[in-house]
Amino acid sequence: MTKAIVAGMAFLLAGISAQGATTDVELEAMKPNLRDFPSLQRGMTLYVNYCLGCHSLKFQRYERTADDLGIPHDVALGNLVFPGRARPAGMDGAAIGDLMQTAMPLERAKAWFGKPPPDLTMVDRVRGTAWIYNMLKGFYVDPTRPFGVNNRVFENIGMPHVLAGLQGVQRRVEMRPKSLDLLDGLDTLVRKRADGGYAKMATAADDSPATEDRLIRQPLVKYEVDPGTGSMSAAEFDQAAYDIANFLHYVGDPGRLERRQMGVWVLVFLAGLFVLATLLNREYHKDLHER
Numbered sequence: 001m002t003k004a005i006v007a008g009m010a011f012l013l014a015g016i017s018a019q020g021a022t023t024d025v026e027l028e029a030m031k032p033n034l035r036d037f038p039s040l041q042r043g044m045t046l047y048v049n050y051c052l053g054c055h056s057l058k059f060q061r062y063e064r065t066a067d068d069l070g071i072p073h074d075v076a077l078g079n080l081v082f083p084g085r086a087r088p089a090g091m092d093g094a095a096i097g098d099l100m101q102t103a104m105p106l107e108r109a110k111a112w113f114g115k116p117p118p119d120l121t122m123v124d125r126v127r128g129t130a131w132i133y134n135m136l137k138g139f140y141v142d143p144t145r146p147f148g149v150n151n152r153v154f155e156n157i158g159m160p161h162v163l164a165g166l167q168g169v170q171r172r173v174e175m176r177p178k179s180l181d182l183l184d185g186l187d188t189l190v191r192k193r194a195d196g197g198y199a200k201m202a203t204a205a206d207d208s209p210a211t212e213d214r215l216i217r218q219p220l221v222k223y224e225v226d227p228g229t230g231s232m233s234a235a236e237f238d239q240a241a242y243d244i245a246n247f248l249h250y251v252g253d254p255g256r257l258e259r260r261q262m263g264v265w266v267l268v269f270l271a272g273l274f275v276l277a278t279l280l281n282r283e284y285h286k287d288l289h290e291r
């Protein structure tokens with residue numbers, strides 16, 4: 001019986017962990033930071049300028065977003081809420097209380113892109129923040145695709161590289177090994193990875209002690225930006241991609257910040273309650289001993 005329960009739990013856990021894996025491609029680590037307000041503010045600015053034209057955030061209001069991220073209403077209205085964009089076509093003006101909708105007509109978007117750009121309110125929860133970060137950095141030149149670009153993380157994506165002006169033209173450079181001995185010797189196993197690169201599998205012949213089944217990753221594909229084609233340096237663009245992904249992480253669950261603060265108060269309350277309960281307990285015991 002115990003065995004059956006353990007097996008059942010292992011099965012469930014395996015299901016949970018498999019769910020998170022949406023891609024085989026190795027992702028560069030990225031940790032969102034909801035305390036980094038400047039990053040979230042830059043992320044919102046970039047989002048409104050480069051993404052909202054196609055992707056709505058239909059569960060998100062400008063007002064709440066501005067409040068959460070510490071942006072004064074007049075600054076948000078003057079710089080982030082574009083007239084005609086926040087409201088469906090035909091309605092004039094835009095108010096701070098509006099939902100962050102796109103003005104793009106759905107039917108035409110379908111014709112332009114094959115499928116309409118999805119709403120991104122929940123994308124962080126479905127794909128993960130690191131996935132978004134890597135995807136934004138992952139566009140590379142591919143003349144066989146309709147927009148001339150493909151994506152390292154999202155193969156055959158139907159979205160143009162809207163940040164190309166910032167990042168520049170990125171190319172995928174493949175370095176196929178001419179022969180196995182390029183990868184040090186005959187007792188080395190090589191396997192092809194999902195992203196087209198090769199990984200060297202460590203063998204017992206390696207000197208380092210912990211090599212048994214460790215994989216030594218040897219990417220033979222690299223991505224290079226043509227110098228001078230983007231307005232940002234590599235580090236600046238990394239930061240921009242980080243800021244957008246960080247902002248989408250906030251959007252995926254705007255209550256997160258509040259909950260954390262509330263959690264602290266709940267703990268303070270419980271600590272207070274513990275003191276009172278201990279004192280009461282002592283009083284009761286006093287009575288018991290007196291009898």
Ligand code: HEC
Binds near residue numbers: 113
């Ligand atoms: C010109 C329109 C357009 C713009 C601008 C645009 N996208 Fe997209 N995006 C699309 C389309 C179309 C898709 C669907 C692609 C597909 O499924 O093949 C997409 C897909 C995505 C996805 C994947 C959604 C999913 O889970 O399948 C993400 C994430 C995304 N876009 C983020 C962004 C971000 C961030 C920006 C701003 C930097 C942006 N997009 C700007 C058109 C656009």
